[in-house]
Amino acid sequence: MASEGIFFAYAGYPPLRSETLRAAISALNERGVKANGWESLAIEGQLLIATICEGIDASSAVVADVSTMNSNVLFEAGYALSRNKVLWLILDETDESALRVWSDLDLLSTVGRFGYKGNSEELTARILTQRPDLEEPKLFDTLLAGASAKEPSAIFAPALPIKTNAAASLSKMLERDTTIKVLGSSDDLGLAPLQFYVREIYRSSAAIFHLLPPNRVRASEHNARASFLAGLAYGLDLPLLMVVESGYTAPLDFKDLLFVYPTSASLQEHVRRWLEDLPKPTGSNKRLGRLALDIELPIRSFGQYVAEYEVEELNDYFIETSEFRAILDGTAKVFVGRKGTGKSATMAQAVVELKKDRRNLVVPIKPSSYELTGLMELLAGLKTTSSSDYLLSNLWTFLIYTEISIHAVKTAREKPAGIPEGTPTRALELELENLDIDLDGDLSDRLEAVVANLRTKNPGSSENEKETIADGIRVHALKNLKAALRAALHEFGRVAVLIDNLDKAWEVGTDYKLMSKFLLSLLTTSGKMEKELVQSDRNSASVSLTLSVFLRTDIFDVMSSFAREPDKIGQLSVHWDDQELLARVLEERYGAKKIKGKNHVNAAQVWNDVFVPEVKGTPTRDYMLWRTLPRPRDLIYFANAALTTAINRKHQSIQEADIVLAEAQYSKFAIEALVVESEAEGFDLEEILYEFAGMDSTMDETELHEALSVVHGPAEVVHDPDEVKSWLIKTSFLGIEIADGDFVHVEGETAARRKLKLAQRLSKRLDRPVKFRIHPAFRHYLDVRDDDLHTSDIRDMTLDLDAAGTGGS
Numbered sequence: 032m033a034s035e036g037i038f039f040a041y042a043g044y045p046p047l048r049s050e051t052l053r054a055a056i057s058a059l060n061e062r063g064v065k066a067n068g069w070e071s072l073a074i075e076g077q078l079l080i081a082t083i084c085e086g087i088d089a090s091s092a093v094v095a096d097v098s099t100m101n102s103n104v105l106f107e108a109g110y111a112l113s114r115n116k117v118l119w120l121i122l123d124e125t126d127e128s129a130l131r132v133w134s135d136l137d138l139l140s141t142v143g144r145f146g147y148k149g150n151s152e153e154l155t156a157r158i159l160t161q162r163p164d165l166e167e168p169k170l171f172d173t174l175l176a177g178a179s180a181k182e183p184s185a186i187f188a189p190a191l192p193i194k195t196n197a198a199a200s201l202s203k204m205l206e207r208d209t210t211i212k213v214l215g216s217s218d219d220l221g222l223a224p225l226q227f228y229v230r231e232i233y234r235s236s237a238a239i240f241h242l243l244p245p246n247r248v249r250a251s252e253h254n255a256r257a258s259f260l261a262g263l264a265y266g267l268d269l270p271l272l273m274v275v276e277s278g279y280t281a282p283l284d285f286k287d288l289l290f291v292y293p294t295s296a297s298l299q300e301h302v303r304r305w306l307e308d309l310p311k312p313t314g315s316n317k318r319l320g321r322l323a324l325d326i327e328l329p330i331r332s333f334g335q336y337v338a339e340y341e342v343e344e345l346n347d348y349f350i351e352t353s354e355f356r357a358i359l360d361g362t363a364k365v366f367v368g369r370k371g372t373g374k375s376a377t378m379a380q381a382v383v384e385l386k387k388d389r390r391n392l393v394v395p396i397k398p399s400s401y402e403l404t405g406l407m408e409l410l411a412g413l414k415t416t417s418s419s420d421y422l423l424s425n426l427w428t429f430l431i432y433t434e435i436s437i438h439a440v441k442t443a444r445e446k447p448a449g450i451p452e453g454t455p456t457r458a459l460e461l462e463l464e465n466l467d468i469d470l471d472g473d474l475s476d477r478l479e480a481v482v483a484n485l486r487t488k489n490p491g492s493s494e495n496e497k498e499t500i501a502d503g504i505r506v507h508a509l510k511n512l513k514a515a516l517r518a519a520l521h522e523f524g525r526v527a528v529l530i531d532n533l534d535k536a537w538e539v540g541t542d543y544k545l546m547s548k549f550l551l552s553l554l555t556t557s558g559k560m561e562k563e564l565v566q567s568d569r570n571s572a573s574v575s576l577t578l579s580v581f582l583r584t585d586i587f588d589v590m591s592s593f594a595r596e597p598d599k600i601g602q603l604s605v606h607w608d609d610q611e612l613l614a615r616v617l618e619e620r621y622g623a624k625k626i627k628g629k630n631h632v633n634a635a636q637v638w639n640d641v642f643v644p645e646v647k648g649t650p651t652r653d654y655m656l657w658r659t660l661p662r663p664r665d666l667i668y669f670a671n672a673a674l675t676t677a678i679n680r681k682h683q684s685i686q687e688a689d690i691v692l693a694e695a696q697y698s699k700f701a702i703e704a705l706v707v708e709s710e711a712e713g714f715d716l717e718e719i720l721y722e723f724a725g726m727d728s729t730m731d732e733t734e735l736h737e738a739l740s741v742v743h744g745p746a747e748v749v750h751d752p753d754e755v756k757s758w759l760i761k762t763s764f765l766g767i768e769i770a771d772g773d774f775v776h777v778e779g780e781t782a783a784r785r786k787l788k789l790a791q792r793l794s795k796r797l798d799r800p801v802k803f804r805i806h807p808a809f810r811h812y813l814d815v816r817d818d819d820l821h822t823s824d825i826r827d828m829t830l831d832l833d834a835a836g837t838g839g840s
Contacts, residue, residue, distance in 0.1 A: 036065030037164050038090035040108060042101035043070075047149075048123060052096060054151035059158060069107075080287065084110055084265070092117040092163035097144065098129035100136060100251065102258040109262025112142070117166045120144040121154065136255050138225055142170065173678050174229040182212060186306075187235035187264065189215040189257070192249045192707075197276060197295040198241055204299050205239075209471065211306070224668070224696065226675055227335065228260055237309055238264040239302065242275040242289075261288075272305050274298060328678060328685075329640055333620045336371075336667040348619035349380045350612060350663075354603045359384055361527065361577030364554065365602035367587045369762075369778055370708065371664030372605045374581045378531045381579075390524040394438045397532045398475040405482045407545050412491035422490075422500045423552035424559070426481060429504050430474055431560060431578075435526055436463055436516050437470050443519075455518035462512045466505060513563060520574045526564065528557075531581040537711065547593040553580065554600060585708065588761070588780035604779060607661040614652060616663045617670055641674070642685045647820060651690070658694060658807045660701060660763055665808065669697040698811035705762060705809070712758060714750035720813060727818040728810055729774075732800040735765075757783065764809060768802040769793060774819075776806050 037059065041052045052068065059066040067090075072082050087093055093111035095104050097120050111118050120139060123129050124146030133144065147154035188205055191198040205213045214231045232238060240257045243250035257273075265271050265288075273289045292298035334344065357363035358381045368374045378395065385393045406426075413419045436459055443449070443456045450457050469476065481504055490499035501507070520526065533550060557578040564576045582590070587602060594600060607613040615634075621641065622634030638652045646654040659665040672693035677685040702720065709716035722738040730738075739752035759765045761783035766776040769789040777786050787801075794801045805815050 035164065036067065036090050037092045037094055037158070038087050038111070039066060039068035039094050039096075040087075040104045040111075041068065041096040042099050042104055044099075048096065048098060051149060051151045051154075055154045055158075058151060058155040062155075062159060064159065064162075064164065080265075083107060087111050087116065088114060090116065090164070092119065092166065094119045094121055094158070094163065096121050096123070097133065097139070098123045098126055100132045100255040102254055105255055105259040106262035106265070109259040109264075110266040111262075112171055113263040113266030115168045115171045117163045117168045118142060118170065119163050122146050123149040125149050132251070132255070136252060138228070138256050138259065142225070170679070171229070173675070174226045175233060178230040179234045181236060182234050183236055184210060185212045185214050185235045186237050186239060187214045187232050187269075188239040189241075189260075191241050191243065192253050193243070193247060195247075195276070197292065197298050200295045201241065201274075201298055201302060203475075204302070207473070207476075208306070223336075224672060224675065226332075226671070229263065232260065232264050232267065232269070235264075235269060237270040237306075238272070240264075240271075240273045242273060242279060244276055244279040246278070270305075270309055272302065274302070328674070328683065330621055330637075330674070331678065333617060333667050333670045333674065334623075336664045336671065344623065345376060345380055346383060347623035348616075349376065350615050350619060352377075352605065352612070354605050355381065357603055358529070358579050361525065361575070361579075363579050363603045364557070365587065365600055366579055366581045366605065367584050367602045367779070368581075368605035369584045369662065370704065371660070371662040372607065373663050374583075374605065375531055376663075377605070378529050378579075378581050381529060385527050390522075392435070392439060392442065392520065392523045392526045394435050394526060394528045396434055396474050396528065396530045398473055398478075398535065403541075403546065403549065405479070405486055406549065407542050409482060409486055409491075410545050410548070411542075412489075413496055414491060415496065418490070418496040418500065419548070420552070421497050422485075422504075423549060424556050425500065425504045425506055425509075426478075427553050427556040428560060429481065429509055430477060431528060431557070432509065432512055432516060433463070433466070433468050433477060434474055435528065436512060436519075437468065439516065439519050439523075440470065455515065455521065459512070459515040459519040462508075462515045466508055466512065517564060517574070520564070523574055526574060526576045528576065528578040529581070530579070533580065534583050534586050537583075537586050541711070543589050544593055547590040550580075550582070550586075550590050551594055584779045585711070585762075591780075606778065607663065610653075610656050610661075613656060613661055613663070613666060617666055620667070640684075643687050643690075646687050646690050649820070655690070659697065660806065660808045665697070665701065668700055669693055672696045695811050698809060698813075701808040702812045705764060708762060709758070714755055716755075719750070719755060720809075723805060723815060724813045725815070726805075726813075727816050728805045728807070729802060729818050730804075731802050732794075735803050760787065760803075763806050766804040766806060768804075771797065774802075774804045776804075 039052055039056055041049055043049050049070075053070070056066045056068055056071075067086065069083050069086065072086050087107060087110055093108065093116050095108040095111070095118065097104060097108070108118060108120065120142055122133055122144050125148050133139075145157065147157065186205065188202075190202060202216060205211065206216065214235055215228075238261065240261045242254050242257055245251070261271060261273055271288055275289060275291055277291055277293045279291060290298075290301050292301065334348075354363065354366060355377050358366060358377065366374060366377065378397075382393055382395045385391045410419045410422065413422070440450070440456060440460050440463065450460060463470065485500065485503035488499050488503045490496045490503065493499040530553075537546060557576075561576045561578075564574050582602075584604070591600065618634040618637050621637035638650075642651040645651060649657070655666065655669060659669050670693075673685045673690045676689040676692050680686075680689065682689065706717050706720075719739065719741075722741050726734075726738070735756065736752055739750075739755050756765070760767060761778065761780050763776040763778055766774040767786050767790040768774050769786055770793065775786060777783050790801045804819065805813070807817065809815070810817060
């Protein structure tokens with residue numbers, strides 16, 4: 032069936048707006064342009080979604096009114112995009128709430144929108160002038176450029192922005208299902224650009240979207256995004272399931288695709304049955320068409336800004352740092368960094384490098400999710416500190432030794448001879464069976480099983496707490512496992528244990544003291560295990576155990592505050608203060624990802640081949656490094672946003688205007704990431720940040736205190752301005768003047784305290800208040816003026832090589 036005409040997608044409420052759009056439809060038809068809306072479709076006796084999708088398929092263009100971010104309309108818009116229709120998003124910009132909701136949903140910024148001022152004649156005139164029904168659709172092909180082929184067992188299942196019990200249990204169930212590969216479950220997913228979602232959904236074989244009832248925090252924004260992406264998945268003919276807890280009124284369009292669950296158990300059971308009923312893949316998994324794009328740029332993407340999404344490609348462009356070498360050498364015990372600095376990428380690459388030496392038994396531990404509520408209650412119920420220390424020490428010993436043993440057994444099973452009877456490895460395998468250890472389970476399974484067993488025994492109510500704890504963890508049986516493990520490790524010179532994702536349980540409401548004790552116990556216990564694994568038999572080789580834990584900076588700061596001797600933890604903090612090293616992140620990706628067939632060039636040529644020479648009078652490379660937070664994630668996000676804009680505009684290189692538009696997208700991304708990072712704090716950061724809107728980027732302490740002292744919210748919850756200021760400094764939002772006109776942005780509690788001392792001394796010496804600067808990354812979103820861009824007496828030293836001795840963090 033030939034596609035012609037324009038389909039209008041709009042909400043029935045408010046009535047005046049739908050009346051306006053019906054008037055536009057009538058006016059267009061009177062002028063010879065075929066147009067219709069959902070209200071004119073014959074839907075009696077048919078599924079509403081099927082009829083509406085048929086209407087969209089029969090049209091060549093779709094005009095969707097997103098003034099209210101209605102879930103039905105967004106679902107239809109996503110469907111239209113994936114069916115490769117010309118898509119116009121329209122907005123009644125005379126409605127302040129409409130402008131606000133558009134700003135909140137940055138996902139659609141790539142699609143673009145135009146305002147019609149709530150006037151049908153203006154909308155009709157715009158359509159008659161530009162005729163979207165006669166345009167050639169290009170957007171979806173652009174978004175798909177460079178996408179991967181379909182993966183038969185991949186399920187796109189983005190996480191919720193809040194961790195309800197039902198959402199956590201569903202995520203855990205999916206991540207532990209070894210028959211599927213879950214895409215889009217990262218905590219950062221809600222911040223990704225549209226191109227990322229399109230590619231991830233395109234390579235999936237099915238999709239699950241979890242919605243939120245309207246009473247939940249961030250429900251409106253999340254549901255708008257999920258509805259749009261669900262429509263996109265539906266348009267790609269993917270099996271689609273949408274779920275939501277009771278209390279949600281289902282939109283008519285996808286009511287038949289939605290499962291409303293009353294309990295976590297019913298949710299898991301429904302999803303499990305749905306997964307079992309999915310069609311099994313047959314034949315080739317290659318998709319054809321819509322992947323080629325006629326562009327002049329030598330690259331279509333700088334890759335995923337979340338490195339874990341392309342682990343296989345990571346080896347092609349991974350940048351080695353001194354901290355990375357310390358992980359390989361086994362000298363780094365704690366690897367600390369903020370989100371986006373490359374902790375997970377470093378661990379993934381370290382695993383690859385360490386496995387190249389067959390004398391290494393590499394044990395990566397990355398629990399998908401785990402529940403610590405039971406453990407926290409168990410610890411709180413113990414009578415003495417020594418009992419809780421004893422419990423945690425033996426718990427970590429059990430978890431780490433069983434994990435090492437599982438890897439040793441699995442490694443032996445992969446050999447041609449397998450595991451012969453009578454060998455040390457067979458004895459180790461029998462000890463695991465004796466402890467009822469499931470070799471296919473992960474650390475979180477064993478953690479929760481042990482905690483459940485201990486809670487049943489309730490050591491806090493017994494006369495001898497330690498004896499009950501030892502019985503619950505089976506400490507005596509664990510001694511036999513240690514002996515068997517030492518014997519089975521005779522062929523290895525080193526056991527390298529690398530642990531990530533321990534921040535999964537670190538959220539609002541957590542008992543930070545007990546949680547810190549849990550993590551600190553791992554570090555102290557690892558030293559004891561290192562000694563135990565050394566072979567005492569002179570005839571057998573000595574085995575060294577190295578353990579590296581990857582932690583977020585904010586978690587480490589809190590944990591250190593509860594440590595008896597924090598200076599002895601021996602952490603390595605990853606920073607990207609070296610601008611040459613940070614620039615290489617983009618350059619190496621260019622070298623690895625440039626389009627095949629292009630002449631080979633040095634990776635550093637990216638700044639000449641792809642980008643315009645200058646932005647706002649500053650060399651592009653320097654401008655992008657200055658404008659972004661010094662983290663690989665941020666630079667890649669910014670560069671991809673600029674590249675996508677340039678491709679959409681058919682530019683032969685990324686122009687200044689492309690970078691300026693990308694700057695707006697990136698700034699919103701940086702703000703949202705900061706707000707997410709603040710969720711464990713006791714203040715409403717989003718409201719606080721709005722107090723900086725319209726200010727100059729440089730301010731003194733008096734101005735800062737005034738901005739932070741404004742009371743927010745109907746409950747008038749008063750936050751401590753000094754506490755907020757400290758947090759904004761250690762998260763790089765605020766830079767500090769440490770020499771006359773020289774500002775530096777830092778990361779982490781320790782660096783913030785040290786630089787603040789320097790600033791206070793400078794203030795005293797110059798007899799003026801301490802000065803602060805808002806980081807360039809956050810300014811565009813807050814309309815903060817760049818008062819320092821071309822001001823010689825104000826210098827940002829954060830990425831200044833010449834000032835590395837005084838300005839680094």
